[in-house]
């Protein structure tokens with residue numbers, strides 16, 4: 001039996017999610033789930049997938065480590081995906097009939113790491129298109145507002161097509177077969193310099209404790225995090241969830257993480273509702 005939400009998701013929280021594209025949910029995962037994910041993350045860092053990569057390594061040896069789609073090999077992640085209330089949380093926020101799991105991604109900054117994630121939206125990189133998508137960003141250690149992921153509220157509703165960052169260039173160890181994207185010819189303009197004037201963009205972020213999460217729409221502009229104090233590390237587990245209008249899409253600009261080969265192997269075609277064992281259905285509204 002999946003664990004129950006420890007409290008109702010309020011109408012105000014659901015409305016904020018749709019108005020702003022992001023909402024902070026305090027005390028929504030109990031310490032047991034944080035322990036489960038922390039154990040999983042330790043295993044993940046010790047035995048990364050072939051997709052894993054260091055995004056940044058500075059002169060002092062401080063690193064930002066990223067991995068994705070590790071869940072099939074890590075029992076703790078599987079347990080969280082199938083048995084926690086994360087899918088239900090996504091379902092409530094998206095007002096969905098059904099929720100499929102898309103993928104996991106982890107962002108691990110060693111103590112004092114300065115690396116900031118470039119501003120971007122997620123959907124333009126994905127093998128999925130749709131409004132009904134949700135990332136649940138969970139810090140497994142306390143994080144201060146100035147170091148947490150930041151967002152431009154309302155930007156998920158704009159149809160502006162931006163020249164998104166090529167995360168494939170974050171590769172100090174020269175790993176081969178890294179996913180690349182190139183929005184030349186597709187983008188209408190560059191992402192604005194949000195850091196130069198965060199007030200103009202009403203940028204939001206929050207102090208967070210383990211057990212809190214941020215849920216956000218894959219179309220929202222987000223970035224930052226990092227710039228950690230000397231004694232501070234940051235370990236974040238994210239899970240990506242798909243609601244009713246999410247459909248498979250293969251993009252000419254490239255995809256990151258690129259699921260197009262594996263989707264094709266599983267018989268999924270552009271326009272299909274994602275499913276199969278790879279993107280399992282986790283929650284339906286009639287379970288209520």
Ligand SMILES: O=C(O)CCC(=O)C(=O)O
Pocket residue numbers: 105107117122135137149222223224225236238
């Ligand atoms: O935590 C970070 O630094 C980046 C997270 C992010 O961009 C995402 O989950 O889409």
